[in-house]
Structure formats: structure tokens, C-alpha cells
């Protein structure tokens with residue numbers, strides 16, 4: 001039996017308190033890449049939590065006002081559709097301080113190659129997967145639970161960056177943010193089989209641990225195998241070591257039996273000062 005290869009410390013990863021409480025990584029020069037903590041709740045706008053969720057969005061927009069004209073997001077559906085944000089027209093700012101917001105439904109991935117656009121996805125255990133090509137200002141942010149990994153949303157985004165924006169896979173840098181770790185992620189046979197059917201199946205020893213009758217999977221390690229198979233350089237991939245279920249600084253779908261809040265993952269190149 002082999003143990004899954006656990007994630008290593010990401011370069012520059014650090015927690016920031018106040019303003020927008022978040023953990024962020026400096027994995028790609030010039031890119032803002034962050035995941036909020038449980039101090040904010042970006043969950044569903046239910047009646048019981050309406051005030052908290054509205055306050056979280058206000059905090060986000062205040063923080064994003066420096067550097068970003070547009071915040072793009074929407075509710076995720078565990079699919080693999082990608083939304084290209086470059087075509088979104090940014091409304092005139094006028095006297096407004098806050099950036100404009102655009103919400104689109106049915107997308108688990110967002111791509112942009114324009115400074116001033118902040119991409120967002122909601123998460124609580126699923127992997128926030130960040131891809132960036134710093135020399136070209138291109139960025140992709142994906143929401144990858146086991147269905148997204150099985151649907152190869154990261155290789156799809158790499159292909160979209162290559163085909164749509166002319167970014168060679170060899171120039172892409174990747175960071176997998178805080179997510180549920182193999183420590184807290186026993187799964188059924190159907191999950192293992194779905195992941196094995198992808199490029200990750202070539203190196204199961206890096207992400208699959210058989211623990212008696214129970215299988216545990218490391219989704220971030222599976223993403224690493226997929227990204228490398230899609231042409232990303234091994235040295236260009238880093239991963240947060242943080243488990244959202246173990247680490248109570250985060251919301252966790254599993255730990256809170258689905259009833260808890262949601263974090264927001266954020267990615268974008270801020271525009272330069274005028």
C-alpha cells in the first residue's frame with residue numbers, strides 16, 4: 001500500500017486578516033490569487049443568512065475596488081463548462097466606487113485575459129484550481145470537486161487557454177488552493193473509478209490510498225497528474241497543504257454536513273494605477 005503524496009507548501013502562501021480575510025498565494029507574478037476564510041459567508045442567499053451573505057459581498061466589492069472594474073461569478077453546478085469573461089462589457093464606472101458585478105449560472109470555470117477582471121467561484125471542500133500565464137495576462141479559475149476532476153475541467157481549461165488565447169501549456173503556472181484533503185475524504189468505488197478513467201489513472205499511487213475497505217483520494221494530487229499530462233511543467237505546479245475539513249479557519253461542506261457557509265476563490269490581474 002502506498003500513501004498519497006501530500007501537497008507541499010505553496011510559495012508565498014499566507015493568511016491575511018482584516019479587510020478581506022483570506023489565504024493567498026504568490027504562485028504567479030502580478031496575479032491576485034486568494035481564498036476567503038470562514039469569517040465571511042458567500043453561501044446561498046437564504047433568509048436566515050441573508051445579512052451575513054450581503055455583508056460578505058459588500059466586503060468583497062470594497063476590497064476589489066482597488067484594481068478591479070469587474071467581478072465575475074455565479075453559482076457552480078459541478079459541471080465543466082467554462083465562461084470566457086473577456087467578452088463582458090464593463091459598464092462605465094461613473095461615480096461608483098465599487099466594481100460592476102456579473103453573475104452567470106451553470107459555469108464551473110472562468111477565463112479572462114484582461115486586467116481589471118476578478119474571477120470568482122464559491123467553494124467549501126472542492127478544489128479552487130488556479131491557472132495563470134503571467135507573460136500573457138491570462139488566468140483561469142476552476143471549481144473542481146470529484147465530478148469536476150472526473151470531467152477533467154482543468155485539462156479543458158488548459159486547452160481553452162491554448163486554443164482560445166494562444167497560451168502554450170508550457171507557460172502555464174498552477175496553484176491548487178485550500179480544499180478537502182485525503183485525511184478527510186473517504187470515497188466510494190464510483191469516485192475512484194471516475195478519477196481512474198482520466199489521465200490521473202496513469203499515476204494512482206500519487207492520489208489514491210486504500211485504507212482497508214475504504215479508499216481515500218487526494219483531489220489536488222490527481223489534478224497535478226492531469227495538468228502535467230496536459231503539458232504543464234511539473235515545476236510550475238504548487239498546491240496548498242491546507243485541508244478545509246481539518247482546518248477550522250475554513251467552511252467545510254463535509255464537516256458541517258452540507259449546511260455550512262461557502263468561501264470564495266478569487267483570481268485576476270489588477271489593472272495598473274492610471
Ligand SMILES: [Zn+2]
Pocket residue numbers: 180181182183184243244245246247
Ligand atoms: Zn483533513
